Amino acid sequence: MSIEHRDDTGARFGMWIFLYTEVILFGGLFILYAVALAKFPQQFAEASHKLNIYFGAANTLVLLASSLTIAMAITAVQRNKPKQAMVLCISTIVLAIIFLINKYFEWSAEIGHGIYPGSEHLAEMGPGITAFFNLYYFTAGLHGLHILIGGTLIGVVTVFIAKGKVNSERYTLLENSALYWHLVDLVWVFLFPLYYLIL
Amino acid sequence: MTEHKHEPISYRTLILTWLALGILTGVTIAVSRIQLGALNVWMALLIASTKSTLVLFIFMHLKEEARLFKVGILILLVILSIFIGLTFTDVLYR
Numbered sequence: 673m674s675i676e677h678r679d680d681t682g683a684r685f686g687m688w689i690f691l692y693t694e695v696i697l698f699g700g701l702f703i704l705y706a707v708a709l710a711k712f713p714q715q716f717a718e719a720s721h722k723l724n725i726y727f728g729a730a731n732t733l734v735l736l737a738s739s740l741t742i743a744m745a746i747t748a749v750q751r752n753k754p755k756q757a758m759v760l761c762i763s764t765i766v767l768a769i770i771f772l773i774n775k776y777f778e779w780s781a782e783i784g785h786g787i788y789p790g791s792e793h794l795a796e797m798g799p800g801i802t803a804f805f806n807l808y809y810f811t812a813g814l815h816g817l818h819i820l821i822g823g824t825l826i827g828v829v830t831v832f833i834a835k836g837k838v839n840s841e842r843y844t845l846l847e848n849s850a851l852y853w854h855l856v857d858l859v860w861v862f863l864f865p866l867y868y869l870i871l
Numbered sequence: 872m873t874e875h876k877h878e879p880i881s882y883r884t885l886i887l888t889w890l891a892l893g894i895l896t897g898v899t900i901a902v903s904r905i906q907l908g909a910l911n912v913w914m915a916l917l918i919a920s921t922k923s924t925l926v927l928f929i930f931m932h933l934k935e936e937a938r939l940f941k942v943g944i945l946i947l948l949v950i951l952s953i954f955i956g957l958t959f960t961d962v963l964y965r
Binding site for chain 2: 746
């Protein structure tokens with residue numbers, strides 16, 4: 673008989689420490705945003721009006737719903753309902769894909785209007801608007817990358833639930849993936865009003 | 872030694888939290904359409920922080936975690952504030 677060594681609380685705290693570094697990463701970008709906003713308030717408002725508020729709002733609701741489904745998946749696993757948990761995990765992945773499809777259409781429209789980092793059209797609009805869009809593409813792009821990673825991670829967890837490796841006795845992997853997913857949601861909670869909703 | 876396990880959070884609590892987050896999203900959009908000058912950004916940040924608190928404490932189970940987790944968040948916020956504060960003492964007085 674082998675003795676199993678595990679420390680679920682420690683594993684979760686490790687994930688939290690990683691999330692702190694993620695907050696510092698995105699925090700740096702938001703500080704850049706704040707400095708540029710203080711320097712170019714009018715241009716930032718003007719640039720913000722070029723973003724599509726409907727895409728932004730729709731994606732906010734999609735991410736909030738996905739946060740709900742992944743949080744419910746933990747409850748389902750704890751209650752020993754793996755089928756329910758898998759449906760909830762897959763719903764989260766589907767919502768992540770919807771988010772990225774929205775993003776694809778949104779960015780296609782913007783790039784179609786000649787608004788992308790390094791474009792001549794953007795350079796003509798001056799440094800304030802250029803700063804806004806460069807930060808917007810970088811922050812939203814990095815966020816999109818996190819969606820991709822988080823979605824993949826949840827996909828792996830879904831397979832593990834199917835195989836019974838993640839179960840009501842042992843589900844730290846699901847908890848940690850869910851923590852990551854919630855962080856992605858938290859970043860968007862700040863990104864959406866700051867980029868899409870400036871008057 | 873047995874691991875300390877959290878009680879599952881009921882679907883009801885989770886759904887209510889989600890509804891509150893949805894309502895707060897509506898509030899952010901509504902408030903942002905009113906011209907308040909510099910206050911607009913502060914309102915946006917205030918509502919976003921409220922939403923974050925809900926996500927952290929309920930969705931991310933921070934409420935049930937040991938004190939260490941909460942102290943960690945507090946330290947993170949202090950570091951972030953120093954980071955922001957020092958940046959602006961530079962930027963604003965150039």
